[in-house]
Amino acid sequence: MKSFKILLLVGLVGTSFQSAADVKIGLNQDVQPVVINGDELGFSLTSKKEFNLENGQNQIVVQIEKLVQNRGEYEKYNSVPVVITLEQADTSLTISPSSKIATTEDAKQFDKQPKFTVKNANNDVVNVQQDRLEALGGFTRDYEKELAAYNEANNIVLAGATSVSTTVAAKADVKISKPQEMVEYWYQEAEQSEKEAFSSWAFQNRKQVSEDLKTTGKPSEMLGYWYKKASEEQRSQILTWLLKVE
Template sequence: MSFKHFILQPLAIAFIGFSASAAADVTITFPTDVEMLAVNSEKPEMNGGVFASTKSITLPDGENQIVFRYTPVFHEGGERNAVNTNAIITKFTVSNTELTLEVPQYRSADNAKEFDKNPTWKLVDDKGNPVDVKQDKLIKNGVQLGRQYDTESVAYNKKGGIAAIIPASTAANIQVPVNSQYKTTEEQMLHYWYDKADKETKQRFIQSIIQVK
């Protein structure tokens, strides 16, 4: 090995390590009784083997959206009773962290059906703190077999539900209606996004303005 290669090799390794740390991402680990159905309007790519006790997905930093379903199985009276809850669609914003999706533990199939009425799951970060999420149910009437949750996510986002996200490419092409009461484009956009926000977001926005004044 030449002196040049002797010097450059560790530098290259260090650069690769720096690049990997700079391109941080988000990992969500979840138990086997959680079925991941869609990730950012695409079919999920799972980490972990078929017989692994937990599985995980990797997401980019920033705002993300996942669709999942809680599917616990109970052995009662010699029978195997599986529960398939409604699909949950949720969005959250985090960066460079490892999350764990936690679901409640029920003692029977009948009790587990209560999850649809009160979905008390949560995302917990690597410090044990719950992550703020917006959640909704992704409902489809009629036949449930063969559902395309990635396509349904796209349709849900277009409707603008509480857990909807807007891709950057779509947001860039949003046409704000022209209204003579607005003096600038910025003012139009401000009113546009305010109208689309949920009640809690509007209250926080108003409070921040009051504090500035």
């Protein structure tokens, strides 16, 4: 993996940018970065919504991660990844979904024609090249290889893919609590219907567990048990993990 450094400013999208001469990217709350200039960010409990890149050509792979409604229940949604290639200088840009996504039907429509809107500080739409990042196959996705294949097919060569210094590690080591460790184990043992029921129940009880998980089976029983044993902070980490798993 080629080395590069990205300045990550953790906070809300609305936070004002610093005045350095570079390209400042802000992400909508539902948009998550996957790859920046060919380097996969990996999993982190710290949500990265703002970062700086050098002037010139840059490439970002993003996807939508949020809860959507399905017949009154909530379930996690990870959209197809989209690669955005842009060439800008001394500007501030915001990347947002091009349409409102609140339900599973909205999510299905977005995945059919995924598109993001890029605007500058004047709220003007900026024209960029964007395409769905296609999977290469296999049990898990390798976004770096997929992006390399995309760039080769589209004759894209990134000239300046060595950006600035890091303040938050993109692949920061995260200490997993015992409740999260057990939730991850029993989640993998659960049937798909049990996973969906647990996810919906966990998000509804994210602040305080006020009701039992109403499903049968050993995995569901243990998922409910360990989630109830978790502290509020640990539940938050579990929910963040749930949003990441496919």
